[in-house]
Amino acid sequence: MRYKGKVHKLGDHIDTDAIIPAKYLVTYDPAELGRKCMAGLAEDWVDRVRPGDIIVAGRNFGCGSSREHAPVAILGAGMRVVVAHSFARIFYRNAFNRGLMLIELGDAVDRIADGEEIAIDTEAGLLTLCSSGRTIAFPKLPGFIDRLVQGGGLIAYVKNRLAHSGA
Amino acid sequence: MRMTLAQKILQRHTAEEIREDGQIVNCKVSLVLANDVTAPMAISSMLDMGAERVFDRDRIALVMDHFTPQKDIASAMQVKFVREFARKHQITHYYEGGNCGVEHALLPELGLVGPGDVVVGADSHTCTYGGLGAFATGLGSTDVAAAMALGETWFKVPPSIKVTFNGSLPEWVTGKDLVLWLIGEIGVDGALYKALEFHGPVVENLSVESRMSIANMAIEAGGKCGLFAADRKTLDYAVAAGRKGDREIAADPGAAYEREISFDVSALTPLVACPHLPENVCPVTEVKDVSIQQAVIGSCTNGRISDLREAAAVLKGRRVDPQVRCIVLPATPNIWKQALAEGLIDIFMDSGCIVGPATCGPCLGGHMGILADGERAIATTNRNFRGRMGSLESEVYLSNPAVAAASAVAGHIIHPAEI
Numbered sequence: 001m002r003y004k005g006k007v008h009k010l011g012d013h014i015d016t017d018a019i020i021p022a023k024y025l026v027t028y029d030p031a032e033l034g035r036k037c038m039a040g041l042a043e044d045w046v047d048r049v050r051p052g053d054i055i056v057a058g059r060n061f062g063c064g065s066s067r068e069h070a071p072v073a074i075l076g077a078g079m080r081v082v083v084a085h086s087f088a089r090i091f092y093r094n095a096f097n098r099g100l101m102l103i104e105l106g107d108a109v110d111r112i113a114d115g116e117e118i119a120i121d122t123e124a125g126l127l128t129l130c131s132s133g134r135t136i137a138f139p140k141l142p143g144f145i146d147r148l149v150q151g152g153g154l155i156a157y158v159k160n161r162l163a164h165s166g167a
Numbered sequence: 168m169r170m171t172l173a174q175k176i177l178q179r180h181t182a183e184e185i186r187e188d189g190q191i192v193n194c195k196v197s198l199v200l201a202n203d204v205t206a207p208m209a210i211s212s213m214l215d216m217g218a219e220r221v222f223d224r225d226r227i228a229l230v231m232d233h234f235t236p237q238k239d240i241a242s243a244m245q246v247k248f249v250r251e252f253a254r255k256h257q258i259t260h261y262y263e264g265g266n267c268g269v270e271h272a273l274l275p276e277l278g279l280v281g282p283g284d285v286v287v288g289a290d291s292h293t294c295t296y297g298g299l300g301a302f303a304t305g306l307g308s309t310d311v312a313a314a315m316a317l318g319e320t321w322f323k324v325p326p327s328i329k330v331t332f333n334g335s336l337p338e339w340v341t342g343k344d345l346v347l348w349l350i351g352e353i354g355v356d357g358a359l360y361k362a363l364e365f366h367g368p369v370v371e372n373l374s375v376e377s378r379m380s381i382a383n384m385a386i387e388a389g390g391k392c393g394l395f396a397a398d399r400k401t402l403d404y405a406v407a408a409g410r411k412g413d414r415e416i417a418a419d420p421g422a423a424y425e426r427e428i429s430f431d432v433s434a435l436t437p438l439v440a441c442p443h444l445p446e447n448v449c450p451v452t453e454v455k456d457v458s459i460q461q462a463v464i465g466s467c468t469n470g471r472i473s474d475l476r477e478a479a480a481v482l483k484g485r486r487v488d489p490q491v492r493c494i495v496l497p498a499t500p501n502i503w504k505q506a507l508a509e510g511l512i513d514i515f516m517d518s519g520c521i522v523g524p525a526t527c528g529p530c531l532g533g534h535m536g537i538l539a540d541g542e543r544a545i546a547t548t549n550r551n552f553r554g555r556m557g558s559l560e561s562e563v564y565l566s567n568p569a570v571a572a573a574s575a576v577a578g579h580i581i582h583p584a585e586i
Contacts, residue, residue: 013355013444015552022531022555026234026241028208028308040554060356060389064550065531066291068208068307089360089391090291094307144191144321158216158313 001101001122003081004130005052009114012058015040016091019062019070033069034076051078054120056112058084062091071095081120083127085109096145097154103127108136169419171327172394173362176302176416180285188326188425196226197301198279199314200288202270202527203231203242205307206249209289212312222318224257228279230270231263233527238534268499268525271295271383271467276499278408282397283416287314291386292467292549297363298379299404300397300416305386325362325391326425328353332369334433339583341477342377343469343547343567345369346384346393347438351448352428358390361425364418365395369432375404376471383468384549387445437582439545440565443553451570454580461544462493462575463556464520464568466530469547470498472505474568478547479511481572481583487519488578494536496523520575532556538563545574 018040020033027033038045055061055074061084062070071094074082081101095102103120105127112118117130127136141149151157168186170178178185180194201209206229213221221227229249234242246263253261260279267273271292274280280296286303287293289311296303306320314320332345350357363385370378378395385393395401396417405413439454441447464470464478475497487493495515497503503525506512515522529536530548538544538557544564546556551563564580573583 015550017531017550017552017555022204022233022533025204026239026245028211040552040559043559060359063355063389064291064386064552066289066293066305066307067204068289068309071307072208086356086359088356088389090305090307090386093310097307097309142191154309154313155212155215158218158316162216162218162316 002120003054003101004119005054005117006050007054007056007112007114007116007118008049009112010055010057013060013063014057015064016062016067016070017064020067020073025067025069028069028072030072030076033073034078037073037077046077049077049079053079054081054083054118055079056083056109058109059086061087063088066090068094068098071098071100075100083109083112096149099153103138105136105138111136169421171362171422171424172364172396172418173302173325173327173392175418176283176285177322177324179283185324188324190324191321192324193319193321194285195319196287196314197284198226198228198286199311200228200230200270200274200286200290200293201308201311202233202290203235203246203249204233205289205311207245208308209312209315210249210252212309213316216312216316218316221256221315225259227258227315228260228274229253229258229262230273231267232269233531234533235263235267235526236524265500269467269470269527272470272498272502275299275379276408276501278405278410281405281410282401282413287311287320292383294385294390294392295379295383295467297382297385297393298375298395300395300401302392302394304392325360327362327364328358329424329427330363330365331367331429332432333367333429334369334431336369336432337435339437339569340432340435341567342373342380344435344438345432346381347440347448347565348430348435350384350388350445353388355387355444355446356389358385358388361390363388363390363393365393370395371398374473375400376473380468387549437567437570439570439580440551442551442562442564445551445565451566451580451582457580458543458578459491459545459574459580460542461536461538462491462571463529463536463544463546463548464494464571465496465498466527466548467498468549469568470496470502472502474547475502475506475511478568478572479514481569482518482520482576483514485518485576487575490578491575492536493520493575494523494529495520496528497525499525529556545571545580547571
């Protein structure tokens with residue numbers, strides 16, 4: 001997969017209450033949740049986002065609650081990929097299950113600046129800083145997750161299994 | 168292979184041979200859990216999967232505990248959606264209304280989770296059941312939907328961190344303080360993707376309830392689970408909860424750990440986690456002149472009967488500061504009745520507390536105690552992220568029940584020995 005977009009830089013330990021506060025968890029509609037994406041940082045945070053933009057965050061992005069509403073809110077706001085130093089584990093599973101791409105970069109996230117444009121090629125494992133043309137390599141997805149994402153995510157995987165088992 | 172507790176429990180639930188950490192294995196699950204916030208999305212995912220039935224109607228628990236009693240029309244619609252699903256699929260363990268409690272207090276009490284189980288729940292504090300010797304972890308709604316349909320899920324076998332507590336617990340220091348100490352020590356991502364495994368004489372002497380308070384906050388260190396061996400005490404708890412056939416289970420001597428942490432607790436004092444991260448931990452005595460407007464005693468971390476006893480012991484014969492609303496939420500109906508029978512409810516009411524129903528309510532800023540701009544709370548809950556309990560301009564300090572109760576009396580954060 002390839003992605004290109006403007007960076008919104010965030011810090012360490014962005015928790016799921018920041019991504020989508022609990023008071024908005026009375027729906028699972030992506031568009032509705034998307035309108036409140038990052039409302040735990042600032043109520044109008046999402047106003048700065050245009051479709052295709054990319055969040056670049058620090059350590060432990062998505063920590064806290066298991067709410068799948070968090071990746072759904074990010075997708076609902078029009079963003080399809082998040083780059084971070086590292087991700088919290090429940091968020092990590094939820095994102096791939098929902099088709100939100102995650103790129104774990106480690107300390108190299110520090111080389112990406114707020115507002116700049118970046119391009120990502122997941123097959124090549126390369127992130128490019130568009131202004132300078134410099135690249136950052138990242139490890140490709142683990143085989144199991146790669147197959148899950150390529151197969152269309154967890155919903156498609158289960159659908160396929162149920163169809164074959166006749167359950 | 169000498170196995171950690173995490174490896175050992177997973178091995179019992181998978182046909183694959185576990186050879187190393189990081190290996191991905193498919194496991195049969197003992198119980199699948201979701202609540203009123205996460206179940207609607209799980210049901211929606213299940214429908215998208217084309218799953219027409221659940222794997223086992225006796226092994227799914229749907230607990231309507233977060234925004235209940237239904238706080239508004241939207242949350243009532245969510246609960247209604249789940250209730251109709253539960254009826255259609257004849258889900259045995261559907262809880263709403265008078266039989267409902269905070270899920271991670273309720274399910275152990277009902278004997279629905281126990282030693283050696285693999286439990287997945289669409290709630291991050293599912294790790295609580297590690298206190299009973301269960302491999303239990305939080306997942307999102309779609310993962311839980313898959314588990315509801317298939318009765319299995321995949322796990323990456325986690326590396327384990329062995330935490331040994333030595334010495335003896337001083338007065339006023341509880342399981343909550345031990346887990347806050349650990350989170351302060353290793354940080355909110357210190358156990359990311361890993362299992363925490365608790366050992367040592369202090370742990371052996373802890374009550375099962377206290378062990379659950381510790382396991383509950385494994386996620387606050389990023390952990391996949393927080394595990395305790397199931398010993399005689401655990402089995403007694405399981406039998407009292409109506410379970411049969413459980414056995415003791417422990418890690419093999421000589422199992423390989425990624426990291427080992429030992430700590431002598433004998434000089435520990437009660438701790439608080441300061442805003443806005445659970446790792447911002449310091450002794451309560453170092454927090455000076457911090458006034459509070461709210462105290463919350465309850466939640467899946469500290470809403471059990473032993474917690475209420477600790478709070479009541481401090482509140483007995485004292486008055487909550489008039490500037491403070493002290494909200495006590497016994498975590499299940501049984502705990503409520505027990506507190507009533509023991510006279511604890513009288514103590515809370517006489518001291519000026521608000522005693523409410525069993526709900527997660529204020530812990531996640533849902534309802535029943537929301538903070539305004541500039542307000543500050545001390546809570547026996549598990550998270551103090553910015554805005555967690557209400558306004559983005561409010562603050563939450565986390566503590567054990569005695570510290571929360573003492574602070575409610577003083578009107579500011581204080582060590583219970585100082586009031």
